[in-house]
Amino acid sequence: xxxxxxxxxxxxxxxxxxxxxxxxxxxxxxxxxxxxxxxxxxxxxxxxxxxxxxxxxxxxxxxxxxxxxxxxxxxxxxxxxxxxxxxxxxxxxxxxxxxxxxxxxxxxxxxxxxxxxxxxxxxxxxxxxxxxxxxxxxxxxxxxxxxxxxxxxxxxxxxxxxxxxxxxxxxxxxxxxxxxxxxxxxxxxxxxxxxxxxxxxxxxxxxxxxxxxxxxxxxxxxxxxxxxxxxxxxxxxxx
Amino acid sequence: xxxxxxxxxxxxxxxxxxxxxxxxxxxxxxxxxxxxxxxxxxxxxxxxxxxxxxxxxxxxxxxxxxxxxxxxxxxxxxxxxxxxxxxxxxxxxxxxxxxxxxxxxxxxxxxxxxxxxxxxxxxxxxxxxxxxxxxxxxxxxxxxxxxxxxxxxxxxxxxxxxxxxxxxxxxxxxxxxxxxxxxxxxxxxxxxxxxxxxxxxxxxxxxxxxxxxxxxxxxxxxxxxxxxxxxxxxxxxxxxxxxxxxxxxxxxxxxxxxxxxxxxxxxxxxxxxxxxxxxxxxxxxxxxxxxxxxxxxxxxxxxxxxxxxxxxxxxxxxxxxxxxxxxxxxxxxxxxxxxxxxxxxxxxxxxxxxxxxxxxxxxxxxxxxxxxxxxxxxxxxxxxxxxxxxxxxxxxxxxxxxxxxxxxxxxxxxxxxxxxxx
Numbered sequence: 001x002x003x004x005x006x007x008x009x010x011x012x013x014x015x016x017x018x019x020x021x022x023x024x025x026x027x028x029x030x031x032x033x034x035x036x037x038x039x040x041x042x043x044x045x046x047x048x049x050x051x052x053x054x055x056x057x058x059x060x061x062x063x064x065x066x067x068x069x070x071x072x073x074x075x076x077x078x079x080x081x082x083x084x085x086x087x088x089x090x091x092x093x094x095x096x097x098x099x100x101x102x103x104x105x106x107x108x109x110x111x112x113x114x115x116x117x118x119x120x121x122x123x124x125x126x127x128x129x130x131x132x133x134x135x136x137x138x139x140x141x142x143x144x145x146x147x148x149x150x151x152x153x154x155x156x157x158x159x160x161x162x163x164x165x166x167x168x169x170x171x172x173x174x175x176x177x178x179x180x181x182x183x184x185x186x187x188x189x190x191x192x193x194x195x196x197x198x199x200x201x202x203x204x205x206x207x208x209x210x211x212x213x214x215x216x217x218x219x220x221x222x223x224x225x226x227x228x229x230x231x232x233x234x235x236x237x238x239x
Numbered sequence: 240x241x242x243x244x245x246x247x248x249x250x251x252x253x254x255x256x257x258x259x260x261x262x263x264x265x266x267x268x269x270x271x272x273x274x275x276x277x278x279x280x281x282x283x284x285x286x287x288x289x290x291x292x293x294x295x296x297x298x299x300x301x302x303x304x305x306x307x308x309x310x311x312x313x314x315x316x317x318x319x320x321x322x323x324x325x326x327x328x329x330x331x332x333x334x335x336x337x338x339x340x341x342x343x344x345x346x347x348x349x350x351x352x353x354x355x356x357x358x359x360x361x362x363x364x365x366x367x368x369x370x371x372x373x374x375x376x377x378x379x380x381x382x383x384x385x386x387x388x389x390x391x392x393x394x395x396x397x398x399x400x401x402x403x404x405x406x407x408x409x410x411x412x413x414x415x416x417x418x419x420x421x422x423x424x425x426x427x428x429x430x431x432x433x434x435x436x437x438x439x440x441x442x443x444x445x446x447x448x449x450x451x452x453x454x455x456x457x458x459x460x461x462x463x464x465x466x467x468x469x470x471x472x473x474x475x476x477x478x479x480x481x482x483x484x485x486x487x488x489x490x491x492x493x494x495x496x497x498x499x500x501x502x503x504x505x506x507x508x509x510x511x512x513x514x515x516x517x518x519x520x521x522x523x524x525x526x527x528x529x530x531x532x533x534x535x536x537x538x539x540x541x542x543x544x545x546x547x548x549x550x551x552x553x554x555x556x557x558x559x560x561x562x563x564x565x566x567x568x569x570x571x572x573x574x575x576x577x578x579x580x581x582x583x584x585x586x587x588x589x590x591x592x593x594x595x596x597x598x599x600x601x602x603x604x605x606x607x608x609x610x611x612x613x614x615x616x617x618x619x620x621x622x623x624x625x626x627x628x629x630x631x632x633x634x635x636x637x638x639x640x641x642x643x644x645x646x647x648x649x650x651x652x653x654x655x656x657x658x659x660x661x
Contacts, residue, residue, distance in 0.1 A: 025542075025618070025619055025621055026619060026620040026625045026627055027620075028620055028625055062463075134463065135427070136565075136615060137428055137566055137567075138427040138428055138465070139465045140599060140601060140614070140629065140631075141465065141466070141613045141630075141631040143626075144626040144627050144628060145626050146564075146625030146626060146627050148616075148627040148628055149618060165591065166591075166593060169593050170593070172288065172658075173577070176570060176574065176651070176654055176658055177651045178654060179650075179653060179654050180658075185646075185649070186647050186649045186650025186653070187650030213614075214600060214612070214630070216630070217598075217615070217628050217630055220628060221596070221627065
């Protein structure tokens with residue numbers, strides 16, 4: 001049934017193509033090349049790159065994911081050591097706050113720096129710093145290099161009429177793990193669900209009300225229209 | 240449902256093909272041709288989705304030398320005794336019978352990009368409108384001094400699954416009591432970032448039962464590796480005192496001597512009973528022959544479609560690519576294949592094209608029912624495929640969660656192999 005529908009759509013496709021918006025490109029954290037210029041403000045006290053060593057401040061290689069005050073060989077301020085012990089870890093979000101105004105995160109930090117006030121400058125500087133930490137290509141768990149494109153949030157989520165053809169395309173991602181034939185071992189079956197149940201489950205993962213990390217990630221990047229599309233498609237697949 | 244829906248799908252293919260032929264203004268007289276080089280996670284998936292989603296409107300040829308494909312993913316579980324060899328082998332029969340794909344068991348030896356043909360070792364050439372190149376990896380000559388392909392039976396890499404995997408397993412099982420297994424881990428980037436360390440876990444699992452005084456030495460040019468804290472915790476918990484990881488500058492191997500089973504590292508000669516040498520990697524040879532690789536030896540792609548940066552009629556998938564943030568994994572290749580198949584169908588038949596979405600998850604087994612995972616989602620950026628979100632198993636998780644993660648990996652294996660081979 002679903003197959004026939006997608007076939008029908010194909011004949012209208014040439015007309016549709018023109019109407020389709022170009023795919024949104026993922027937005028990288030910032031412009032690292034511009035960030036390299038802003039870095040000059042930092043480089044009198046910090047080193048980064050091959051063979052970087054501690055100076056007045058610690059070197060900033062492998063910064064992302066690093067716990068604050070974690071080099072034994074560097075003499076941190078008491079305030080920074082306390083922040084590290086409390087769990088402060090350098091990620092895009094914490095760097096954003098710290099670089100804007102260091103004292104907002106670590107009140108008695110000895111880093112004498114007024115902060116970078118312009119959000120664009122901060123993003124570019126963070127993108128520059130990001131280059132010198134592990135690459136997700138080699139270490140998949142390392143920090144993201146881009147921000148997800150914002151999914152649209154519709155007011156009446158359950159009322160959205162799903163586009164089953166779009167859902168069929170999106171479903172290829174589900175089928176890497178969930179067997180298309182409805183097998184239910186290790187990974188649950190998702191075919192033949194009522195569309196409403198499907199949407200409710202996916203929305204629960206999206207807001208992380210359900211615990212599974214893979215599903216939280218998958219649902220988290222789907223817009224409400226995309227979830228509706230998947231629900232419409234999977235409802236039409238018979239077990 | 241497999242049987243029923245695929246049957247229905249098959250009838251649908253026939254009906255669709257008829258409809259296509261009766262609509263020459265859309266599709267022209269001849270069906271567009273797509274040739275796929277390589278029948279692994281990238282190539283088999285792309286071939287299947289092209290045939291399936293075009294309802295037969297695209298003529299798909301898959302070129303793959305092996306008649307039986309052994310998955311590199313889960314081959315470590317075979318080494319560890321958790322899977323038998325047959326369970327990681329797959330045939331191309333369903334792709335032929337159910338999807339009408341023309342599977343050619345031959346080597347692609349070159350690509351004539353002007354004439355748009357692929358030369359075959361057995362003679363003849365396959366013409367294409369769009370070409371998918373998914374050749375996996377090869378090893379860089381002389382990157383590990385003393386090792387070349389002629390040494391692979393003495394010091395196996397076992398990073399292409401099949402006879403190499405069987406050989407390594409046999410060597411491990413034949414190790415003398417209290418012997419030494421040496422792994423030479425590869426530099427970045429390489430196929431399957433957690434793979435070498437899952438392998439060490441599986442080797443340790445075997446040795447703990449059969450040869451508990453044996454030692455495992457890992458020489459690694461890298462300072463850190465994927466799931467490092469998880470593996471190190473697992474080695475300490477399950478295989479205390481057996482595994483010794485030497486990383487960074489001290490782990491850089493200077494030379495191997497396969498005839499003497501010796502490894503020279505940091506000026507010292509280490510004797511190995513088994514040496515699992517995994518040299519520096521590059522894109523599978525055909526990608527270089529076709530002029531699709533850069534100076535680093537990998538094939539750059541356009542992030543929205545997986546088209547080669549060198550030739551827009553060619554799509555490169557999987558381990559052979561330089562794509563940005565996606566790791567070289569079977570899951571990544573499978574994910575990229577679906578984006579490419581959609582883009583190709585759109586270009587050749589005018590079918591709908593949606594924004595590219597990519598994802599990856601790598602499961603690893605550390606010990607019996609002790610599974611961990613790392614995953615991320617990716618989007619097409621301006622210049623690269625960029626990571627936007629991700630997750631990783633945590634150290635200190637309880638046994639029930641680790642068991643569930645392992646069972647999930649079994650489900651995933653069934654899912655992805657069915658997604659590849661039908």
